Amino acid sequence: MDTASLEQLLEGVQKGKVSVSKALDRLRHLPFENLGFAHVDHHRSLRQGFPEVIMGEGKEPAEIAAIARAMRKVGSNVLITRLSHEMMGALRKPLKGFRYYPRARVATWVGKQIPIRGKGLILIVCAGTSDIPIAEEAALTSAMMGNRVERLFDVGVAGIHRLLQSRDKLLAASVLVVVAGMEGALPSVVGGLVDKPVIAVPTSIGYGASFGGVAALLGMLNSCAAGVTVVNIDNGFGAGFAASLINRI
16 A cells, blocks of 8 residues: 555545445555565555565465465555566466566566656666666666656677767766676766766676676776765666665655
C-alpha cells in the first residue's frame, strides 16, 4: 500500500463509502505479513515510496511465487531481480501476467499505472554491450519507480568519440547511471562532462586481472571527477533505486 492508496482508503471511511471493517481488513497486513519463511514488508511503500523488491537469486520458485502473490493481493506493483531463465520457466504459471526481461533477468507486474514522479530524466550509460544486462537492470528499476529513462549504450573509452557525439543527451539528464567493466574509466569521463549526479556501477566483465569487477570498482572509487558515487559490483538495481530517489528531489 502506498501513500495515495492509504489516503483514498481513509477518505472512503470518512465519507462512509468504505466500512470500518473493510478498512481494517485492508490494513490487516501492515506493517508486514508473515508467510512463515518470509516477512513481506507491505509498509515499505509508505516509508520509501516503492514496494519491497524481490531478489530471485537463492530463493525457491514456490517462495518467489508466494511473496509475489502476497504483494499483488495488497495492490503493489512487483519487481523481481536476478531471476534466471530457468527459474522464470518454473514460474510461468504461478506468475501469470508477469513480463520477463531475459537480458536483465528482471520480471515485473504492473497492476496499477505508474505515475511519473521523477522531476527530470535518468540517463543510463554503459561502456560496452557486455555491460548491457546490468544497465538494463538499472533502467527497468528506474522506470518501475516512475521515471523517464533513456539509454546510451556502447560508448566506452576505447572509442570516446561515440560518447562525445551524444554530449547533448548527457547534458539533458538530471541523474546519470554509468555502467562499466574492465578498468571502469567511463564514469570519470562522464563525471568530467556534466554538472549532475553520476552513479557509477562497476561490472564483473573483464579478463583475469579485473578480478570479477574489483578493478573497475577500485577505479571508480578513486575517480578524479567530482560528483561520482559508486555502488557495488553488478548492482544495477541499487543504482537505479538511488537515481530514482535523487530524481524525486
